[in-house]
Amino acid sequence: MNVLFLSPVPLEGAGCRVRIIQYLPSLRAAGIEGTVRPFMDEAFFAIAYQPGRWGRKAVYFLNAVLRRFRDCLRSRDYDVVYIYRECAPIGPPIFEWLLLVFRRPIVYDLDDAIHLPGPQERFQGRVWQWLKWHPKVPWMLRHCAHAVVGNRYLEAYAKQFTAQVTVLPTPEDPARFRDGPPAASNGPLTIGWIGTHSTASYLLQLVEVFQALARRYAIRVAVVGAGRPIHMPGVMVENVPWSLQEESRLVQGFNIGVYPLGGSEFDRGKACYKAVLYMAAGVPLVASNFGANRDLIQDGVNGLLASSPEEWSARLAELIEQPDLRARLGQAGRRTVAQRYSVVVNAPALIHLLQSAASAGRRAKS
Secondary structure, X not given: OEEEEEEOOOOOOHHHHHHOHHHHHHXXXXXXXXXXXXXXXXXXXXXXXXXXXXXXXXXXXXXXXXXXXXXXXXXXXXXXXXXXXXXXXXXXXXXXXXXXXXXXXXXXXXXXXXXXXXXXXXXXXXXXXXXXXOOHHHHHHHHOOEEEEOOHHHHHXXXXXXXXXXXXXXXXXXXXXXXXXXXXXXXXXXXXXXXXXXXXXXXXXXXXXXXXHHOOOOEEEEEXXXXXXOOOOOOEEEEEOXXXXXXXXXXXXXXXXXXXXXXXXXXXXXXXXXXXXXXHOXXXXXXXXXXXXXXXXXXXXXXXXEOOHHHHHHXXXXXXXXXXXXXXXXXXHHHHHHHHOOHHHHHHHHHHHHHHHHHHHHHHHO
């Protein structure tokens, strides 16, 4: 059995890496060969979200469009096409329509509420929202053979358009992190955040919280992957670029992880991968008491939840002052990921739905 995986981003994009590439060894062991074809290649992805460089971006985009048309033509050689989010990051579902013309059974994967404008788009205006073409999401859900979603909020949304929906949380492999709490440090305690340019605005909600904590404790804030320098007057901040090679080392350098969210409808669709990542690494965390975080985190058992700046300050102070609490929550979080959010636990469900989609596709052609 052969599956064509289509993603808007390459390996360097977290979604493609954790919702597709992590599963490939498990799929191969079950007799399923996967071919991953991103819209952006590594070079395009490296500059796509940087300002300017429009000429180079235009060349990369045209090349990506041609590659994606070839992918659609070659889809006839595969039993199933698995689309993570969208075939291309902008525009109507042209490629998705072509795949349906070729009668390919499609599994459609959503790990974010991409049917709604994201936090960045709200400031980019209507033209950008039009380019994103959000209506293609319900269109795809109506036409796919099966939908895979990252949490219960997305499940409820998808079920408005299709009955074939499976919840698969975004997984992480605890085995790629050392077993045990983060290394002790003689210097300031490190409170860490990891993300992207599009999620850095969430971290800025905590500036005053960090400033108040910095007046009481020896702390530093490590910011990984924000895409721009983050400054917090009165707080020791270390801005670090994200890289795949350094990710595990950087996360395990955190003594405490933070995962703030906003309170919008878009944020309800978040599959809380940052929290899963911290927990897999044994890093105790404080997260917003919102959305899928409530399904992942049992407050006081495997992490801490906060709903207001005052609660953020209090919960972070608890972890700063109590190393035993940090160790206990970190170990419990790691167990949670191993038991519910690991690749090993979730792979059988993915294998089953791919086999079912392929069987349905063969019946439709016969």
